[in-house]
Amino acid sequence: MPDTAHEQPQQRQFYPYTENGGTILAIAGADFTVIAGDTRQSEGYSIQTRYAPKVFRLTERAVLAVNGFAADGNMFVKKVKQRLEWYRHAHAKEMPLRAIARLIQTMLYAQRFFPYYVNNILGGIEEDGSGAVYSFDPVGSYEREACRAAGAASSLVQPFLDNQIYFKNQTPAPGTPHPTYLPLPDVLAIVIDSFTSATERHIEVGDGLEMYVVLAKGRSIEELADVAGVQELTTRADGDRMFVIQRELKKD
Amino acid sequence: MDHFPTNWGRPRNELHDQYNTYPIHQRPSQPKDVFGEGVQRTQQPIVTGTSVLAIKFKDGIMMAADNLASYGSLARFKDIQRLHPVGTSTIIGASGDMSDFQYLQHTLDELMVDEFTNGDGHELGPAEVHEYLSRVMYGRRSKLNPLWNSLLVGGLQDGKPFLAYVDLLGTTYSASSIATGYGSYIAIPILRAAVDNKENTLTEEDARKLLHECMRVLYYRDARSLDKYQIGIVTSAGVSVSDAIKLETNWDFAEGIRGYGAQTQ
């Protein structure tokens, strides 16, 4: 029998994860939500592609942004969409936003000991017609918020949002309190500024910007009329409406 | 669950088995799974192929890969084909472990036969092949037993050029020029400069020249490459993989460099 006592167990474990860069962001208004993400996909210092979407339409009124390990992200979105289709067939209606949020938490926690390496942000319109953003950690902890940034440049963007959306560290002039929700054009401007800033200072952010806008039923679309590059995705009249806006970002 | 009853503990007294009729099994030498040692999953690539390059052009897609399969730094097999036609509108190209790739070739060929025998007139295009491969690759990585490859899938999908990537982690993307391995550092800058925004004007001849030049650059700089390569093309005329093409190279520059060319002093 060969003497194997001295042999060290030598093995380089296969590491099943990687990071693919990029950043996502969502902001809720009173009766609308904006969900955005850049379109660069990278690994290390290499840009793999300049167009790989990270933001996905789930239902008439729900949009999911996924950031982190792209393979896990795409698979997770695929499975969420499948669960939503099953729900549609079983109940003859679309799953409401807060239920999708709970579904996502359950699906993420199911993988507690081999997690999806992704940060999720779910945005859309709630059953009461209000704009909503839900953000998740990789194992399913979640919270409803007014705004959230996640991904590679989240540390650059989130404090900017605290200042511009929550008016943190700002004192209102007497008798003019800060607004609870911002109007749509202001929100779009903040989203675009956030991404141009992140592109300037973070190498994994850039190439393209994709912004989904979900408007509550009956809301005026006037504010989107003169925005460049808008495309409507609404499939059913007399419901909530959905739009996507595409912008270029610096490619260096 | 331990399926050997004798390991559950002997009966407390002879009342239960007075004449000792209860069979006494050979106790297993290992209390754990006896086949555990035989299962090998975490692995490393053994016989490997280097870069694959691919671009979209006016009439379809073009792919290039050299004919070398290396065993570490040894140029082990110099007549290996790394481009594989699938059906009538798809080509896949592989870098990484060649045995894993050949396993995938068999799997795909079997899949195409299964689809053909359905006799429904449908055939899998590059989008379907890529989706299938990405599921297989992601599935294997999720079992921590990956197929150690970076694969390019190219072809014509509904008359339009299709080009996409999938690797051992299940990572996927698509772009108008893609390269694996050293090609992603060395060839991609050249390919992007020539292809981006010109996908609809680049001719087959331009594309062929471009890939030829990139394969030459790679042969100069990638120590695991070979000066013999093949080109795969998918157009509306169908799929074809060329005969081996020889690269002409000129190493005169090395003459004056000490430790590279002939010793000068």
Place this chain on the structure above:
Amino acid sequence: MSIMEYNGGSVIAMVGKDCVAIASDLRLGNQALGIASDFEKIFPMTDRVYLGLPGLATDVTTLREQFRYRLNMYTIKEEREIEPETFAHLVSSTLYERRFGPYFIEPVMAGLQRLPNGGYKPFIAATDLIGCINFAKDFVVAGTASSKLFGVAEGLWEPDLEPEDLFETIAQTLLNAVDRDAYSGWGAVVHVITKDKAIKRVLKGRMD
């Protein structure tokens, strides 16, 4: 745990129209434990040159004394005060002397450079811990909140801000950045330097 994050703290400097501003938080910590909320990291080198020293607290003190000594020697020898650009090179060479056993400090400088015509030009600069200088035209940041400072500053800063607007911009940038950093905060201090005066304002901030 990195030694650069041992005590925490952040500094930022910005250029305005004929003025500069430099600001820092006031926290001194021992890893996650807060120790003091009055630990200033910005020191006047001359009337027109300010130096911020975020990083390891023991090196903050050492370098402050080191620069006081070297500046005195310069002033005696040259019989004039140092200009900010010259000072940046003094900082750089002082740090590079310790190239293979560095001080764990990333200095940030702000000042007004005297011009031949008698006017002043805003000047800011920062270096890494071994003295690689970054002469920026807009803003420089350093410390444990640097990535946050970059993000907010990139969004809020604009060219040619008047002193009061520059103060508001740098104060908002710092406050909102350090509120998202566990190792910075506990109050802040802002210096705005113009050709005829330097204003120091101590700001209240979140104490959590």
